[in-house]
Amino acid sequence: MSYVDLHDEDETLFRPIYETSKSFYIAVVVLTGVFLFGLGCYIHQLLYGLGATGMDEPVSWAFYIVDFVFFIGISHAGTLISAILRLSKAEWRRPITRMAEVITGIVLAIGGLHPVIDLGRPDRILHLFERGRLQSPLLWDLTSVTAYFTASTIYLYIPMIPDIALLRDRGGKLQNLYKILAWGYKGTPKQKHALEKAINILMVMVIPIAISVHTIIAWIFGMTLQPGWHSTIFGPYFVVGAIYSGIAALVIVMIAFRKLYHFEDYLKEIHFQYLGTLLLVVSLLWTYFTFAEYLTTFYGHEPAEMRVFDYKFIGAYWPYFWLMVLVNFVMPVIILSNKKTKTIKGILVASIGVVIGMWLERLIIIIPTLANPRLPYPTGMYTPSITELGIAAAATSAFILGFMGFSKIFPLISIWETKEGRESSVHEVSMRLREYLPGHPEEAKVEASVKAEL
């Protein structure tokens, strides 16, 4: 039986796995080229040392650490958002959660590698396990990132089992792989119950882990004595920023793959409207944190702090700072709070702005502090070298390649959850709504009225 003979209600969702367009291959070739260039850059750096980068003294952390914080921030798209939406029983989550979780998995692997790329002696990486000091925030970070990676890949995999079983039952391509991964799932009530239980446990567990990850990344900076870093607000500030960039990245990926794989019927305008609202709320929250952080610094007016402050506001970094304010606050708030501009296109523009803005935010937090040490030191402008740019480009293309590769093996939108939504949640939601109202709803009556409505 070939796949053409199969006609599922949700055939659109299966199609990308079996049909590949020419432009897809072209994209793969281009992205692989970029990735290989970046790999070459890294090999050059391995042979030559970190001298191949643009880093110097006192700017001894730069692009790699910026990208590390940025990518790990993006990873909060997924798991956190999908867990919160699942937990709050938001019905519109069904076509979104899978993509969000995939982003997390891929981006976390890429982001997690960045500190290793940044090491002067990657050959000694095992020292972290042999004689790691738990008093160092870097070790906390290692622990939390690996915990998050483990938890989020399991959280991606478990809700995928029924879909893998569907693919296995279709036969054809990669059957052996699906057979192993489906774990003998047949959709019996007992299996369904176990699956639901596992998902419930995981989604509750994943939220504190996700929050801890970015808090600890913030603490790498917050725990130091340096002006501009030593701030108690950093933990929550970074978490909000992470969720902010995460939602924006999720929106971009959703819109891109909606167009590419014709998911218009599944990812509707309403989904983007809701995500847009979420983005607006987080945008305001982020602005509030930023304002609180800088106002406190300015009002205190400590000389060392003010050197960093001035460097950002009117010094060498003013273009980046004010661009960040523009794309992270002004633009999204205007676009998303206006009904006329809050269209899919508008939300896409706002999201691209936010991703750029959040990258700039990481840059603005890390470099000005290092460039303005407490003692008078020749301060220079840091400029990244080709090696650093190449590796950043490679990391981005690795992300896109990973996502594209995933879409060729597994469905990007959860099929069983879509079916479940169609079959049982209409009834469930009406039942829940009736329960909010005064009086005692009778199940039979509700069912009858739902049937009548449908």
Next chain:
Amino acid sequence: MPKYGMVIDLNKCTSCQACVTACKVENNVQIVSEDDAQHGRAMFWMKMLTMEFDGDYPNIKPKTLPRNCMQCDEPSCIKVCPVRATYIREDGIVAQIYPQCIGCRYCMANCPYTVKVFNWDRQAQPKEVEKTYNPDVSVRPKGIVEKCTFCVHRLQDASEKAKAEHRELEPGDYVPACVEACPVDAITFGDLDDKKSDVSVASRDYRAFGLLEELGTVPKVRYLNAIE
């Protein structure tokens, strides 16, 4: 157990940079290429900082300050090191274990005095330099962090010598290279815990101050303020 410290008299210091050179030679600190040096990668364990410029051009009076590792009693570098590549010894010296360093540069980011230097790459040294390497100090490979150790190898040497001669280590047996090289004796070195030692007396002078000591790092290198 003594607690080693240093007091630098800014009244005596002429900014001649003899200490800077002596330190560089003594500790086999890498000489980087001209390109790298212009890029801000020159490596100095002892560095002459220009703190401020007094007066107007052309009558400028720069105020300088020789700055090595402050050998803090509460070092911020040690706190953050993930692999214990830097640690504080019983005698108060903040030492480095080069083979342990993974090159994450967290200590550099957290040192308020910016004393740590990184081997961005390893370049061929001039032949004359290679001939005069100090055999007591290991040459560091690329990719690791280093800094002033109060010439701890000299302490080792001195204590071994004293042991061989069946006597206690005496003050003056062990002094770092910068102290030895200073032509105007601006740097005093010794045991801070010995209340009668020169360095201890100097450290309690009314002119004495510690760099950025308000941060709570408790630096064991102190300065005597320059007074006209």
